[in-house]
Amino acid sequence: MTIDFKKTALDYHEFPTPGKIGIELSKPAETAAHLSLAYSPGVAEPVREIARDPENAYRFTAKGNLVAVISNGSAILGLGNLGPLASKPVMEGKALLFKRFAGINAVDIEVTAESPAAFIDTVVRIADTFGGINLEDIKAPDCFEIEQLLIEQCSIPVFHDDQHGTAIVTAAGMLNALEIQGKRLEEARIVCLGAGAAATACMRLLISLGARKDNLYMIDSRGVIHSGRDGLNRYKQEFVNDGGARTLLEAMQGADVFLGLSGANLLPPEALLAMAPRPIVFACSNPDPEIDPELAKATRQDLILATGRSDYPNQVNNVLGFPFIFRGALDVRARRVDEAMKIAAVEALRQLAKEPAPAEVLKAFAIDRLQFGPDYILPKPMDARLLGAVAGAVAKAAVESGVARLPYPAHYPL
Ligand SMILES: NC(=O)C1=CN([C@@H]2O[C@H](COP(=O)(O)OP(=O)(O)OC[C@H]3O[C@@H](n4cnc5c(N)ncnc54)[C@H](OP(=O)(O)O)[C@@H]3O)[C@@H](O)[C@H]2O)C=CC1
Numbered sequence: 001m002t003i004d005f006k007k008t009a010l011d012y013h014e015f016p017t018p019g020k021i022g023i024e025l026s027k028p029a030e031t032a033a034h035l036s037l038a039y040s041p042g043v044a045e046p047v048r049e050i051a052r053d054p055e056n057a058y059r060f061t062a063k064g065n066l067v068a069v070i071s072n073g074s075a076i077l078g079l080g081n082l083g084p085l086a087s088k089p090v091m092e093g094k095a096l097l098f099k100r101f102a103g104i105n106a107v108d109i110e111v112t113a114e115s116p117a118a119f120i121d122t123v124v125r126i127a128d129t130f131g132g133i134n135l136e137d138i139k140a141p142d143c144f145e146i147e148q149l150l151i152e153q154c155s156i157p158v159f160h161d162d163q164h165g166t167a168i169v170t171a172a173g174m175l176n177a178l179e180i181q182g183k184r185l186e187e188a189r190i191v192c193l194g195a196g197a198a199a200t201a202c203m204r205l206l207i208s209l210g211a212r213k214d215n216l217y218m219i220d221s222r223g224v225i226h227s228g229r230d231g232l233n234r235y236k237q238e239f240v241n242d243g244g245a246r247t248l249l250e251a252m253q254g255a256d257v258f259l260g261l262s263g264a265n266l267l268p269p270e271a272l273l274a275m276a277p278r279p280i281v282f283a284c285s286n287p288d289p290e291i292d293p294e295l296a297k298a299t300r301q302d303l304i305l306a307t308g309r310s311d312y313p314n315q316v317n318n319v320l321g322f323p324f325i326f327r328g329a330l331d332v333r334a335r336r337v338d339e340a341m342k343i344a345a346v347e348a349l350r351q352l353a354k355e356p357a358p359a360e361v362l363k364a365f366a367i368d369r370l371q372f373g374p375d376y377i378l379p380k381p382m383d384a385r386l387l388g389a390v391a392g393a394v395a396k397a398a399v400e401s402g403v404a405r406l407p408y409p410a411h412y413p414l
């Protein structure tokens, strides 16, 4: 990162007002009459209505369009376990994206908790305030139990974005990239560097879409996950591969796909050279990918390359998922985000990439054309069609699978 960019990024966060989000009033509050409605005595009326029937909270408060972005800061992007407070810029950033792309009010909550149980207890106690909970940057394996127990104990959708948001966007991009490279998921040899929250969910979703488990090599900080290893937790045991490879370089021999969800600069060019013809490389670690994009492109000209960043083609990042998935889930008041909703989001993202990008996207990137191909496998986040396509598909799937508590919205497609 250049000194200039560092200063620009810090200035963006500091000026003119520290931070990236604020609160706006949605009702007039200018006169004594307004105050007597907004506060005492008028506020007593909705209080009584909600006490009588908690569903009325959706009618008389901001709950239905309010998401909590909650983290303990244990896996902030690829920067590591830097604690709750240091995660605040990322969580504010997620709140910004919720509002910018899907009109959802979101607040960040950074929890200092000594254990997963304490974290869960904290979240359960505040959950009813919100229409949904987006868990963020919580390290594996804690994240799996935390999410599962929160889903069971909360009556609103709880969604660990690094798992499912990432998996949905990765699957959509991967299926499109495979199509462009003339390969099939069912036959692809896939190497996943990283075996944490994002990697586990991505591999699970790719398997459910047709990837073969014996074609899949999962690698953590100790190498390929195989049955001879000690101390594998039950989540890693799911991905044991005894095909013989023990190192990244061995696993990459003839690989069709590399998916990086680990850390910066962990993929050497020689591993890229070992891959099959027309490989797919998703180096998704943030902020710095597993391989420098310029180096990857210089090493192999026949590859499709994606990163998690906005400043290169093919951004594979959960920003393409969570705003629109929550929009659809909130609008049908879904109890949870189920598998059918996730698959619907994958398909919607895939299809949108195959349609020509609209003028405002071309303008935002200062380019003439964006067409389905090696440098355009997924829509761009500022593509306004995402809201209609993804939220609509998610809402429809929720209604069809029975997790929706409201019918498909009359005002859809957005
Ligand atoms: N583009 C996107 O949309 C997203 C990208 N990500 C990126 O994925 C990465 C992981 O995030 P997340 O899953 O939430 O974090 P976790 O902490 O849950 O997982 C991190 C994983 O990376 C592995 N790892 C760390 N160092 C190495 C190494 N030297 N070699 C191999 N594996 C290594 C860890 O291994 P071990 O298990 O041995 O500790 C662990 O399995 C981050 O860089 C993050 O930015 C995450 C979500 C979305």
Ligand SMILES: CC(=O)C(=O)O
Pocket (backbone or CB within 6 Å): 076, 077, 078, 137, 161, 162, 285, 286, 308, 317, 318, 319
């Ligand atoms: C994008 C994201 O959520 C991450 O890198 O953690």
Ligand SMILES: [Mg+2]
Pocket (backbone or CB within 6 Å): 077, 136, 137, 161, 162
């Ligand atoms: Mg994250």
